[in-house]
Amino acid sequence: MARPSYSVPTAEKVEMTEVERLADAQDANSQEHNLKFLDALRLYRKSVFWSMIMSSGVIMDGYDIKLIGTLYAQPAFQKAYGRLAKADSYQIPAPWQAGLSNGSICGQFVGLLLAGYVSERFGFRKTLLAGLSCIIACIFIPFFSPSLAVLEVGQIIFGIPLGLFQTTPVIYALEISPLGLRPYLTNYINCCWSIGQIIAVGILRGVVNMETEWAYRIPFAVQWVWPVIIIPFLFFAPESPWWLVRRGRLEDAKDVVKSLTSPKNVNFNVDKYVTLMVVTTEHERAVNSETSYGACFQGANLRRTLTVIGIYCVQTLNGNPLRGYSTYFLQQAGLPTVQAFNMTIVGFAVAIAGGIFSWVLLGLFGRRTIYCWSLVLMFSIMLTIGTLGIQQTESPKxxxxxxxxxxxxxxxxxYNCSIGPLTHTLCSEIPSAILRSKSIVLARGMYVLTTIVAGVLTPYQLNPTEWNWGAKTGLFWAGGCLIAIVFAYFYVPEPKDRTTAELDILFGKKIPARHFARTQVDLADAVYGDDDDVKKI
Structure with missing residues (x-):
C-alpha cells in the first residue's frame, strides 16, 4: 500500500509525521471505545439534537407509505375512486392498488439515485433543504387529484424528493455522532418511520366515518405540516464533519466537531478526532480512490455492498409488505373496518414501543445476534399466521x-425492536466512509425494487376479487424469512464497538462475518498496511 505524501523536506520528517499521525489516530480510536454511553451523551448533546431533527424527515416517508395502503380500506376513498364489487361495497381494483403503492416507490428510486450524487456534492444539509422545498409543491397534486390516474402521477412525483430521505438522515446520524451513540441515533430513524405510520392511521381513523371528499383530502393536506416545521431548523444545522474531511475542508470539520461537543470535557481532543477521520479516509482512498457507483463493486467494497443490499432486501423478505397493508389485511381477514383501523393503530403504537425497546437490546447483545434470532422468531410468527389462515378457510371461527x-x-x-432499526444501523456502519452514501443508495435501490415486486403481489394476494389468499399470505412471507435467515448467518457481520477504520481492516483481510466479533485489529494497518519497513517503526 502506498503511503500518503506530505510536503516536508526530508524522508525522516515524513516518517515522523506518519508516526505522529498514527499516534493521534490511535488515541482518538481508543477514546471512541472508552467513551461510555452517558459520557457520550453529555459530550455530544448537540449531535443528538441535530440527528433527531434530520431524522424527522423520515416521518413523511412513513406517513406517505401508510397513507396510501390504508386508504384502500377507507369507505369514502373506495367509493370515490373504486368500483362497485357488491351491494354497497366498493373496492379499488388490484392493478390500481399495485400502481398507487408502487408509484411513490418508483419516484423514490429516482430520488435515491440523485441523493447519492447530490449529498456528496452539496452536503447533507442542502440536500434535505432542497427535498423539503420540493415536497411543499408536490403535495398539491394528490390533494386535488380528481382521478386515480392523476393520483398515480402525484405519487410518482412526490416520491422523488422523498427518495432523498431514504439515505441522507441515517448517514448524517452516523457521521456526527461517536461510536457509543451511533446505534441509538441510527435506530431512532426507524422510530420516525413508525411515528409517521401511526400518525397516518390515526388521522384516517379520525375521518373514517366522514362521507365527503375531505375524508381523504385532509390526510393528504397534513403532509404540508412537516416541511414547515423542519425547514427552519435545517438552516442552522451543521454539516457532517466526515463530509467536510472528504472535501478537504479540515478546519471546517474541526469547527463543526467543536460546535457539536461540549467544551466542558477537557479530555476530548478535536484535532485527534479529525485526524482519525483523515487517516480513515486516506486509507480508503489508497485502497480505491474511486467514489463512483462502480467502485462499490470493486475489491473489498463488493462484499460490503452486497451485504448492505441483502440487509435492505431482508426488510421485504421478512413480511414487511404484509404489515404495510395491515388495515386492509385485517379487513380481509374478517375484522370490521373500524376494528381493523383500531388494531392497526395498536400495531404501530407497539411498533414505537419496539423501537424504544431496541435501545435496551443494543446494550445487551451484538447486532448480529439480535438480527439473526429475530428472523427466526419472525419465521415462526409468519408460519403461524399462514396456518391460521388455512384453518379459517376450512372452518371459520x-x-x-x-x-x-x-x-x-x-x-x-x-420487527421494530430488531430487524427494522438494525437495518439502518448495520447499513450505515458496514460501507466504507468514502462510499457510504452510494452503497446505501444502491442497497436502498434494491430494496425499492423488491418492494415494487411485493407491491404488485400483495394486493393480488389479499384482494377478495383476485387471489383471495387472506391470512394464508403469511406462508409466503415465512418462506421469505427462511431465505433471510440463511443470508444473515453467512453474510451479516458484527460491527458493534468497531470504528470505521477497524471495519476497513476486517473487510480488507476478508474475515468471515461470524468471526468479526472476536478478531483483533491493529489500527496501524489502516495507515501502513503490510509494508515491512513500516512494521519496524
Whole structure:
C-alpha cells in the first residue's frame, strides 16, 4: 500500500509525521471505545439534537407509505375512486392498488439515485433543504387529484424528493455522532418511520366515518405540516464533519466537531478526532480512490455492498409488505373496518414501543445476534399466521381474525425492536466512509425494487376479487424469512464497538462475518498496511 505524501523536506520528517499521525489516530480510536454511553451523551448533546431533527424527515416517508395502503380500506376513498364489487361495497381494483403503492416507490428510486450524487456534492444539509422545498409543491397534486390516474402521477412525483430521505438522515446520524451513540441515533430513524405510520392511521381513523371528499383530502393536506416545521431548523444545522474531511475542508470539520461537543470535557481532543477521520479516509482512498457507483463493486467494497443490499432486501423478505397493508389485511381477514383501523393503530403504537425497546437490546447483545434470532422468531410468527389462515378457510371461527391480528401486532413489535432499526444501523456502519452514501443508495435501490415486486403481489394476494389468499399470505412471507435467515448467518457481520477504520481492516483481510466479533485489529494497518519497513517503526 502506498503511503500518503506530505510536503516536508526530508524522508525522516515524513516518517515522523506518519508516526505522529498514527499516534493521534490511535488515541482518538481508543477514546471512541472508552467513551461510555452517558459520557457520550453529555459530550455530544448537540449531535443528538441535530440527528433527531434530520431524522424527522423520515416521518413523511412513513406517513406517505401508510397513507396510501390504508386508504384502500377507507369507505369514502373506495367509493370515490373504486368500483362497485357488491351491494354497497366498493373496492379499488388490484392493478390500481399495485400502481398507487408502487408509484411513490418508483419516484423514490429516482430520488435515491440523485441523493447519492447530490449529498456528496452539496452536503447533507442542502440536500434535505432542497427535498423539503420540493415536497411543499408536490403535495398539491394528490390533494386535488380528481382521478386515480392523476393520483398515480402525484405519487410518482412526490416520491422523488422523498427518495432523498431514504439515505441522507441515517448517514448524517452516523457521521456526527461517536461510536457509543451511533446505534441509538441510527435506530431512532426507524422510530420516525413508525411515528409517521401511526400518525397516518390515526388521522384516517379520525375521518373514517366522514362521507365527503375531505375524508381523504385532509390526510393528504397534513403532509404540508412537516416541511414547515423542519425547514427552519435545517438552516442552522451543521454539516457532517466526515463530509467536510472528504472535501478537504479540515478546519471546517474541526469547527463543526467543536460546535457539536461540549467544551466542558477537557479530555476530548478535536484535532485527534479529525485526524482519525483523515487517516480513515486516506486509507480508503489508497485502497480505491474511486467514489463512483462502480467502485462499490470493486475489491473489498463488493462484499460490503452486497451485504448492505441483502440487509435492505431482508426488510421485504421478512413480511414487511404484509404489515404495510395491515388495515386492509385485517379487513380481509374478517375484522370490521373500524376494528381493523383500531388494531392497526395498536400495531404501530407497539411498533414505537419496539423501537424504544431496541435501545435496551443494543446494550445487551451484538447486532448480529439480535438480527439473526429475530428472523427466526419472525419465521415462526409468519408460519403461524399462514396456518391460521388455512384453518379459517376450512372452518371459520370468530376467534381466528383476532388471533391473526394479535400475531400481526406481535410481528410489528418484533420487527421494530430488531430487524427494522438494525437495518439502518448495520447499513450505515458496514460501507466504507468514502462510499457510504452510494452503497446505501444502491442497497436502498434494491430494496425499492423488491418492494415494487411485493407491491404488485400483495394486493393480488389479499384482494377478495383476485387471489383471495387472506391470512394464508403469511406462508409466503415465512418462506421469505427462511431465505433471510440463511443470508444473515453467512453474510451479516458484527460491527458493534468497531470504528470505521477497524471495519476497513476486517473487510480488507476478508474475515468471515461470524468471526468479526472476536478478531483483533491493529489500527496501524489502516495507515501502513503490510509494508515491512513500516512494521519496524
Amino acid at each position: 370468530d376467534a381466528y381474525p383476532w388471533a391473526i391480528g394479535s400475531l400481526l401486532i406481535a410481528s410489528s413489535f418484533l
